[in-house]
Amino acid sequence: MKELNKERNLKKVLIFLGAIIALVILNIWQSGSFYKLNQIIKNPKIQVFTIILLAILIEGFPFILIGSLISGSIDVLISEEKFKKFFPKGKFSSAIVASFFGFLFPVCSCGEIPVSRRLIKKGIPTAGGISYLLATAIINPITLFSTYLAFSSLKIVFGRFLVAFICSIFIGILIAPKDKNEILKEYEEEHPDDENLSKIDRILFHSEDDFIIMGKYLIIGATLASIFSTFIPREVLLTISKNKILSILSMQILSIILSLCSYADAFVANTFTYLPDMSKIIFMISGPMMSISLIFVYFAAFKGKFVKKLLISVFLTLFTIGIIGSFIMR
Amino acid sequence: MKVLKSKHFYKSMIFLIYFLFFLSISFTGNFKIFVKKFYFPYIIIGILILLSLLLAEIKKLKRFKETSFFDILTFCIFLFPLILLIIVKPTTLPTYTALKRGIQTEFLTQDVLKSLQEKIEIEGKYKKLTIKQVLGLAKSKPEQIDGKDIIVEGMVYKNERKFMLVRFLITCCAADATPLGIEIEYKENGEKEEIRNDDWVKVRGKVKIENDKVKIIAEEIIKTELPSNPYLY
Incomplete structure (x- = not known):
């Protein structure tokens, strides 16, 4: 019943939007300035918006697909008992082990969401699942190596690793509920356990569901990220960065709206030459943990209440570590 | 046109259009407008996974399941970036x-x-x-x-x-x-x-x-x- 109402409301909104768009087109057509549309398309802002949107998607989709396939394989091939046997049961120990999983499956930020969802569903301690979710995009060989390439400084690489490690374990332990159902959003999965199907078909069916749901939210998130990236000049945030506290805060906001891949953000951070090192490190951790395109995918995979708790705690933890760190690291 | 009412039809279309899109940007080399060459192998892996998902979804077409409004909305969301690409035809980032x-x-x-x-x-x-x-x-x-x-x-x-x-x-x-x-x-x-x-x-x-x-x-x-x-x- 609730679903039906939601559908009806959404239909009304869409019909309303459609009517407005139709009116605008009719108006342009009547005023005889239809050729202006061509100028709008050629506008550099539209070009930039399209390029950035497509770039995030072309970069993100293969990783979501790989992540979905890994997730499907975990579900079909590895039994719950096996997982429970090999994975540490304690909150703390599971969070530590899971934060190093990035060395086993170095998937990018988009790919780790379906995998972590599946790991939690399979019954690994929730603290482990959360710390895997936060750590993998940063604590993996590719990201750490690209950070070294960008900065040529082991201090920055170690700083990035350490802050990400502390943050993911801390948040894993802090917000993990006992019951996994408080985290996982149930979405309709079709005949996942149909015994008549071959293992490959079952893996593919699981992957399909993951890809369609998370891909959809990646498109919405990437659209927002490219709107921000196109229209907000970076200087606005960089000029208020002179103050230590403001510089941490503005780097957190910048990383959220830019939605860069964790393999690339170090090269962008390196261009903020006048910022303290700690602000750059926070920029490189906040992005892979809570960029705007990821936030949408989080809402697709997990329950809203949990995602809100996760985002608030990541934001505050990074802010606190950033402030303390900027006084230690000079 | 019973097939147009099938949930699996819209899902297959999503896999098909993205399979064709990734195939065309890798053949023409146009992916370089958006991402670095480093990503080429990942795009190829993506194409292979999309093809397998497409084939798996086509198998399901036989079992009819009625589409909902949300399935069509999802299909439109997936279509949006590609339509934008066709209309705008971007070449490179401007100054x-x-x-x-x-x-x-x-x-x-x-x-x-x-x-x-x-x-x-x-x-x-x-x-x-x-x-x-x-x-x-x-x-x-x-x-x-x-x-x-x-x-x-x-x-x-x-x-x-x-x-x-x-x-x-x-x-x-x-x-x-x-x-x-x-x-x-x-x-x-x-x-x-x-x-x-x-x-x-x-x-x-x-x-x-x-x-x-x-x-x-x-x-x-x-x-x-x-x-x-x-x-x-």
């Missing part, structure tokens, strides 16, 4: 982005130093360098480049005060593009074709380093076509 992001006139990372060890092409008395190499040399070994004749290629950005040659450096994708720029000292010749913002040009001239700032005293600026690789890596 508008450079302004928004702030043009970097100093730049040095380890891979710049590495690229300086590669063999440099020579055209007449001019050395062919990229903006990234010029900025790297100016910072690391200024004596090796100051006063030398070079050719550099890039996009024009000019206003009342400055004339700059700009090129985007990308690490993964266009979202992380960093604009690198060199100031050009050039007196425009009234008879020649006017050079505008976003035009691609080749600049021949002498490098001059003053107070750690590098610029090129241009002898000639020639308009060129958009290169096959518009970005630097």
Whole structure:
């Protein structure tokens, strides 16, 4: 019943939007300035918006697909008992082990969401699942190596690793509920356990569901990220960065709206030459943990209440570590 | 048209259009407008996974399941970026982005130093360098480049005060593009074709380093076509 109402409301909104768009087109057509549309398309802002949107998607989709396939394989091939046997049961120990999983499956930020969802569903301690979710995009060989390439400084690489490690374990332990159902959003999965199907078909069916749901939210998130990236000049945030506290805060906001891949953000951070090192490190951790395109995918995979708790705690933890760190690291 | 009411039809269409899209950008090489070559293997893996998902979904077409409004909405969301791409037909990031992001006139990372060890092409008395190499040399070994004749290629950005040659450096994708720029000292010749913002040009001239700032005293600026690789890596 609730679903039906939601559908009806959404239909009304869409019909309303459609009517407005139709009116605008009719108006342009009547005023005889239809050729202006061509100028709008050629506008550099539209070009930039399209390029950035497509770039995030072309970069993100293969990783979501790989992540979905890994997730499907975990579900079909590895039994719950096996997982429970090999994975540490304690909150703390599971969070530590899971934060190093990035060395086993170095998937990018988009790919780790379906995998972590599946790991939690399979019954690994929730603290482990959360710390895997936060750590993998940063604590993996590719990201750490690209950070070294960008900065040529082991201090920055170690700083990035350490802050990400502390943050993911801390948040894993802090917000993990006992019951996994408080985290996982149930979405309709079709005949996942149909015994008549071959293992490959079952893996593919699981992957399909993951890809369609998370891909959809990646498109919405990437659209927002490219709107921000196109229209907000970076200087606005960089000029208020002179103050230590403001510089941490503005780097957190910048990383959220830019939605860069964790393999690339170090090269962008390196261009903020006048910022303290700690602000750059926070920029490189906040992005892979809570960029705007990821936030949408989080809402697709997990329950809203949990995602809100996760985002608030990541934001505050990074802010606190950033402030303390900027006084230690000079 | 029972098939149009099937949930699996819309899902298959999503896999099909994205399979074709990824296939076409990898065949035409157009993926380079958006992401670095490094991503090519991942795109191929993506294509293979999409194909398997498509085949698996087609198998399901036999079992009819009625589509809901949300399935069609999902289909439209997936369609949106591709329709935008077809209408806008983007070619490369314009200098508008450079302004928004702030043009970097100093730049040095380890891979710049590495690229300086590669063999440099020579055209007449001019050395062919990229903006990234010029900025790297100016910072690391200024004596090796100051006063030398070079050719550099890039996009024009000019206003009342400055004339700059700009090129985007990308690490993964266009979202992380960093604009690198060199100031050009050039007196425009009234008879020649006017050079505008976003035009691609080749600049021949002498490098001059003053107070750690590098610029090129241009002898000639020639308009060129958009290169096959518009970005630097």
